[in-house]
Amino acid sequence: MVENKTTYQKWKHRLHEIIYEADTPAGKFFDVVLLIAIFVSVLAVMLESVSSIDAKYHKELNILEWVITILFSLEYIARIISIKRPKKYIFSFFGIIDLLSTIPKYLSLIIGGTHALVALRALRLLRVFRILKLVRYMGASRMLTRALIVSRAKIFVFLFFVLILCTILGTIMYLIEGNPSGFNSIPRSIYWAIVTLTTVGYGDIHPITPLGQFIASIIMILGYGIIAIPTGLVGAEYIKQTSKDKQHTNTQACTSCNAINHHNRAQYCYECGNVLNEYDAS
């Protein structure tokens, strides 16, 4: 019985290694298959939304979707089985994404084939969120993410400042231009101010009076000038982060809490103290 449990433990550990790590050939193969499945899946959802393609290949896309859904369901179950604390995975960002992008297809069976339901349509598009699973593979993005987290407060203040500016500028333009140019309400004018300040410039709404064009010019030059602020912020933070970040880490994940980015010579998980590589050493 004890023997049996150890065998199960070893099998569970091997599964964890394949699914959560990328150091072994099996782990690498699993990752490649998953990557292809994600791409095919997202492509299928996209093609389904093109009415001419959907009309022609509706059946084929449906079968493909079922194959992918079952594949991801198996992956979801395997992830829960192989981890020591399943709850932590289930309620993690990726756990929720994995679940949300698998459920819609099953729900479509229950609710039935009524395509008219908007709620179901929205639900089915949740499958596009599978693309977020790719974030798992963006290891090089760690430094970027950290720089963003550090300067997050400043970026928030900046975007808040942009919003206040756009509210005031939008109100002024609403007063000057008025209905004929399309500035027929303050929210719409604020939308225009954001379109202009961020230098997007659709042209769906644009000033036609000389005074309106004058103020629009000021907004554009302002937007052209203040874009420098977040750039300076992130750039400075990034320079700081780069000088700090020199240590090398590997791809293995803790079998207990699933924390990654362990130091190459780490023996214990830095988050829960769990022993790393327990079966590798034996």
Added chain:
Amino acid sequence: MVENKTTYQKWKHRLHEIIYEADTPAGKFFDVVLLIAIFVSVLAVMLESVSSIDAKYHKELNILEWVITILFSLEYIARIISIKRPKKYIFSFFGIIDLLSTIPKYLSLIIGGTHALVALRALRLLRVFRILKLVRYMGASRMLTRALIVSRAKIFVFLFFVLILCTILGTIMYLIEGNPSGFNSIPRSIYWAIVTLTTVGYGDIHPITPLGQFIASIIMILGYGIIAIPTGLVGAEYIKQTSKDKQHTNTQACTSCNAINHHNRAQYCYECGNVLNEYDAS
């Protein structure tokens, strides 16, 4: 009598603490209420401007506006009472904003309900400026503001340079394109040059002759290249500011001159020398 005055002084000080500082529970509560009131107020002004919403809920929005106006009037009076030098507050940036955004509603009583008056309409929109009261809560923006103030001369020179460039380029395009493409006056051509150089690109006016498109291409590449200048300026100044700005400050405000950002262990106001926390110590 002296006792009485001291009681009044204590009450005044407590009021000052609640309104101008955020370290006590009462102060925090006051801030939250004010924040909600500002958001609701700005939202009300926006919704009023949407004709379909105004037609349906005109009465409700009017009542809401009166409630908010009275609330802000009380805040304005409380701010004047609780501060040692009321004149300083009244003529400060926030004092003027507080007054200007409260008056319009009272004026609407005097002038009457004639909606046709453009002046009154403009006056009523002043209420949107209440959003500027939010700036009080953007503490993290200090460093940003300082970096902007330090590099303000250079940014001004840069924007001035952009304007000169746009004047020249606009005049050249007016000459080349002429009336058929919409370049029917120099100011309008300058407006186009600004729209192009800042990479906004509405498309309401755009060159149609090959020569005009060639020069427009040069302007775009120029604009794409010179956007680097303010970014470099602000970035460099920000890096300097960051290395200087390390000391910790708190949210208390001087009861005399209302200066903020005092050092944690400060005993006297750094601007007027007034004793800080005089009643806290007793």
Added chain:
Amino acid sequence: MVENKTTYQKWKHRLHEIIYEADTPAGKFFDVVLLIAIFVSVLAVMLESVSSIDAKYHKELNILEWVITILFSLEYIARIISIKRPKKYIFSFFGIIDLLSTIPKYLSLIIGGTHALVALRALRLLRVFRILKLVRYMGASRMLTRALIVSRAKIFVFLFFVLILCTILGTIMYLIEGNPSGFNSIPRSIYWAIVTLTTVGYGDIHPITPLGQFIASIIMILGYGIIAIPTGLVGAEYIKQTSKDKQHTNTQACTSCNAINHHNRAQYCYECGNVLNEYDAS
């Protein structure tokens, strides 16, 4: 005779001081008058181009233009008289601007009032170049200019690289989209590629085929990514320049070669060795 010459020399020196420097009250007054004259002049040219305004105030604008032209003519003559080496001024950037922006009005007398002539119309617009005289007053722009000059080779290479990229991308899009979408020649497709890569995006030409939109998306993301290059260049050069540029200079100009930005304690011109302030010391 010697005495007389000295008096003339002194008068000439005073004139030089008034025109080229801004340290004396007379010099400051001259600068303010000139600034106003430039602004009024440029405004007049702009207003003249608006047909509705020109129809109404043609006479008044013509008189104003004559007053300004005579004023600038006097300034031009005074500048030539007061400087030791007039040729250097005449063939300098500002000398040519001063001459070019004064001549057109006199030429209009010779050629006559035939408004139809395009050449004359182009000539008259040269007066807008008077705005370049403002560059003289942008003292703070020295560091900016220097940073630009230092990184000029790299920016040129970058813009050249952008042009090559746009040529290739434009040709590919010409092949894919073809006539119906407006991509009816390679130069026009290159124009579109520049409009897209620089993120201007007029929308006058835009892809309509799925493949074209796919490639356009790649161009946009490319443009969004490579805008970082000149920003990094100028930013880095500016940081270098800032650390070098600490010495204080004054506004006086050499009476011989007109070089500016002399060190506060300079006795001789750094460019021609001429004695500075020769009459100030006496």
Added chain:
Amino acid sequence: MVENKTTYQKWKHRLHEIIYEADTPAGKFFDVVLLIAIFVSVLAVMLESVSSIDAKYHKELNILEWVITILFSLEYIARIISIKRPKKYIFSFFGIIDLLSTIPKYLSLIIGGTHALVALRALRLLRVFRILKLVRYMGASRMLTRALIVSRAKIFVFLFFVLILCTILGTIMYLIEGNPSGFNSIPRSIYWAIVTLTTVGYGDIHPITPLGQFIASIIMILGYGIIAIPTGLVGAEYIKQTSKDKQHTNTQACTSCNAINHHNRAQYCYECGNVLNEYDAS
């Protein structure tokens, strides 16, 4: 025979010097002629695509194209003869460009004058790629290229992140706006999201519902904010590269492997160990 071989070797070396280096007058002259030929060639391809010009000057452009094609063919043969390891050149980036841009004209003889063939049209436009030969002359771009190569992984991650973001945002907008505004499929909505996030903003597709405009505003502000990330990356890398890159190099190329950027005092090629300047020293 040995003598003869040495003469041939000497002639081959001289040819190598003329074609691959720019230190001798003959080498400089060759470069200038090549530069002009490239410009004329690219211009000819462009003008050919303008139907009105092609109708008028079809014959002249054809003759010009033949002259240029023969010239480039001779250059291609000379490059192969003069280098020690022709295979390395033939399969290098520039070797392929040189071949691909010369072949189309000869193929047009074989396939015949049938202009209708799309494949031939695509082939003929390959001649535009001759502009890439200019990259050879962009020596100052070395540092830029190196900074790009170093930060390539991070930029790729960033662009990947932008694509994931656009996929999610595009899907959400497809759900909200739907057919009437032009968001009639997910790929099209993703195209719109890229157009918006990169601040290009054609305006061919734009939201019309209030909720859609609200989300579009968020996308714009996001795009305005995250443009800071690649800028910070490249800027930081460039600052690092600048401090490293101080050594001076010359324009001579190795006769064996064609590697350039040799140190001024280098005696041997840093890539293949071949003796540099073997005939210069004798």
